[in-house]
Amino acid sequence: GSHIGVMRRDxxxxxxxxxxxxxxxxxxxxxxxxxxxxxxxxxxxYEAAPLFPNADGSRGRETRAHLVRWTFDLVGTxxxxxxxxLDDIPGEFPRFDERRAGLPYRHGWFAGRVRGExxxxxxxxxxxxxxxxxxxxxxxxxxxxxxxxxFIPRGTDEGDGWLATIVYRAQENRSDFVLLDAQNIAxxxxxxxxxxxxxxxxxHGNWVPA
Numbered sequence: 001g002s003h004i005g006v007m008r009r010d011x012x013x014x015x016x017x018x019x020x021x022x023x024x025x026x027x028x029x030x031x032x033x034x035x036x037x038x039x040x041x042x043x044x045x046y047e048a049a050p051l052f053p054n055a056d057g058s059r060g061r062e063t064r065a066h067l068v069r070w071t072f073d074l075v076g077t078x079x080x081x082x083x084x085x086l087d088d089i090p091g092e093f094p095r096f097d098e099r100r101a102g103l104p105y106r107h108g109w110f111a112g113r114v115r116g117e118x119x120x121x122x123x124x125x126x127x128x129x130x131x132x133x134x135x136x137x138x139x140x141x142x143x144x145x146x147x148x149x150x151f152i153p154r155g156t157d158e159g160d161g162w163l164a165t166i167v168y169r170a171q172e173n174r175s176d177f178v179l180l181d182a183q184n185i186a187x188x189x190x191x192x193x194x195x196x197x198x199x200x201x202x203x204h205g206n207w208v209p210a
Contacts, residue, residue, distance in 0.1 A: 004081065006039060006072055019072055021081040025049040030067065030094035030108050031101065039072040042108070044092055045083070050120065064090035067110065067128070087135065089114060089126055093148035097158050106131045107159035109149045109182070114139050125149050125165065127185050138185040143170035145201070151182060152207045159183060162190075164207060166199045175199040 004019050030042040044065035052060050066089075071082040091112035096105055107129060111122040114137060124139040125146055140146055145168040154161040163180040175198050179191035 006074070017079070019079050019081050021083065027065070028092065028094055031096050031105050033103050033105070035104070037073070037075045039074060041070040042086065042094070043068055043070060044094055044110070065092050066090055067094060067108070086130065087126070087128055089137070091122065091126060092120070095149055095151050097151050097153065097161065099153065100158055105158065107182070109151065109163060111146050111148060111165070112137070115142070122146055125163065125180065125185055127182070136186050138180065138188055140167060144168065145170065146178070147201065147203055148205070150205055150207050166203055168198060168201070173198055
């Protein structure tokens with residue numbers, strides 16, 4: 001199993017409480033917050049660590065990540081993490097409106113795979129409304145591979161903005177900088193800047209306003 005420590009400060013005294021769960025692996029979280037009695041963490045969870053060999057040097061398992069909510073009960077007597085899968089589309093690179101960082105939030109996006117069983121090759125961008133439970137997907141044409149969807153605020157409401165992502169165009173062996181409407185990704189790109197060459201997979205970034 002795995003052990004995760006949660007640090008708390010009570011009357012000026014810091015302490016660590018250890019929680020346990022079945023073994024798993026996480027590269028990237030989406031958001032984390034607490035409601036006073038419970039701590040919540042939405043993470044992209046793998047059954048086993050991908051891209052790494054086993055302890056004996058043999059090739060590791062091919063696993064896929066799904067968005068899962070970990071809940072830590074800070075006042076109850078159980079030290080077991082409650083894990084709830086939030087969506088069944090495999091994916092990675094979860095992002096949200098970072099104005100809600102560390103706070104309860106509603107909207108999240110990630111790079112997903114809706115075609116076939118390949119593990120780490122994405123073909124779509126997924127939008128989850130965690131309040132209503134609804135899901136919206138834009139699948140790029142076959143051979144096009146999107147990367148991390150970065151949220152760019154437009155208005156003051158949570159989730160009102162754009163998504164920026166780098167998309168590899170396999171047929172042309174180059175990449176594009178693509179914009180989507182964060183609240184209507186199903187209609188597809190609303191802007192595209194063509195790049196003359198390929199941007200490596202896994203490219204990360206953040207949006208910084210002028």
